Amino acid sequence: MTDKKNITFYPSDKLKSLVKKLMMFPGVGERTAMRFAIFLLQAPKHFVEGLARDIITVKDKVKLCSRCFFIAENDLCRFCEDETRSRRKICVVEGIEDVISVERSGSWDGLYHVLWGLLSAQDGADVSQLKIKELIGRVISENIEEVLIMTDTSVEGEATAMYIKKVLSKFGVKITRPALGIPFGAEVEFMDTATLRKAILSRQEG
């Protein structure tokens, strides 16, 4: 999302400083950032104080699970701590939004592993930036029987899936991919629950 015009005049340096910070949010350009800043300017003080507190609390208290890199408030996330889940299966996804989508589909009772990105020639994301080394470590140390690679069906998603399949092939773990109903270019995060459920339940080896 890009703004059509830059804002050339700022009535206050303090406001400008806030707008510049808000512009660092994904998808937020200068005009949207200015709208947010003006909204905050007009909002009741208790709302703004609550928001500031929430931001600091999230930054201080919420971290990444040391095992699967999903969001956690303790060392492990709620999935890794949950003894009732199937602990020999890992669903590999690009980001935390994908975990939420898969979980919402109600078709996965195993654990997760969040890569925090996909391999991409364009933006230079390389293997070392993704949590692939950690995934290999888990496959070995947790005696994993199945790895479901649930990346997007984009070029980057497919490249990442192929790479993971290759590096895991020597460990004798079963690699599965979702089978039905996922068109090329689909993003897991935005897939509807029924499609996702069908794709996971009919997953195939390979």
Ligand SMILES: [Zn+2]
């Ligand atoms: Zn976890």
